[in-house]
Amino acid sequence: MTSKLETLAQLYLEGEPAQVSEQAKQEFCNWMMGEFQQLPFAVQASNDMEYATATDMFDDIQKHHLWVSLEDYAGEVYPKQFCGFALLAVHDYDHYKTDSDFSLDGEVAAYRKLASRAPSLQIQKILYSELVLKSAAHLYLDNKPEAKVVVL
Numbered sequence: 001m002t003s004k005l006e007t008l009a010q011l012y013l014e015g016e017p018a019q020v021s022e023q024a025k026q027e028f029c030n031w032m033m034g035e036f037q038q039l040p041f042a043v044q045a046s047n048d049m050e051y052a053t054a055t056d057m058f059d060d061i062q063k064h065h066l067w068v069s070l071e072d073y074a075g076e077v078y079p080k081q082f083c084g085f086a087l088l089a090v091h092d093y094d095h096y097k098t099d100s101d102f103s104l105d106g107e108v109a110a111y112r113k114l115a116s117r118a119p120s121l122q123i124q125k126i127l128y129s130e131l132v133l134k135s136a137a138h139l140y141l142d143n144k145p146e147a148k149v150v151v152l
Contacts, residue, residue, distance in 0.1 A: 005104050009140035012133035015150030022079075024122045029083040031119050036086035043089045045070050054101040061096045068092065090114060091131055107135040125151045 041064040049067040051057040094113040100106035111131040137145040
């Protein structure tokens with residue numbers, strides 16, 4: 001029997017990259033920048049800093065600081081690389097607000113928190129691909145999958 005993790009990972013890994021309109025990309029980026037500006041802590045970019053556990057990340061957030069990788073969410077869906085960086089910072093804060101770890105269930109909980117604020121169904125679909133499907137593929141493969149957006 002196929003696990004939920006494997007099913008979601010395969011949807012990402014075998015899915016064709018979605019065609020996201022320039023208007024949707026800009027709407028996504030504009031909304032994400034607004035979300036980023038509301039974060040109550042300093043965010044610092046890093047090319048190699050990754051949190052091993054959610055607890056480590058929560059400790060930094062409680063100290064009003066967060067490290068975010070510039071590489072993790074660079075992709076074609078973002079008109080500017082900073083949009084992917086902002087997404088990761090906002091998503092990490094949603095992990096903190098939902099007290100959720102980096103497991104599939106934790107990723108889904110953090111996704112739901114962010115998706116509930118999304119201004120459109122198109123953006124919810126992008127978020128689902130980026131935060132749930134891509135995370136499932138990462139957990140399944142135990143390494144980062146190819147960056148793409150798969151809209152179901």
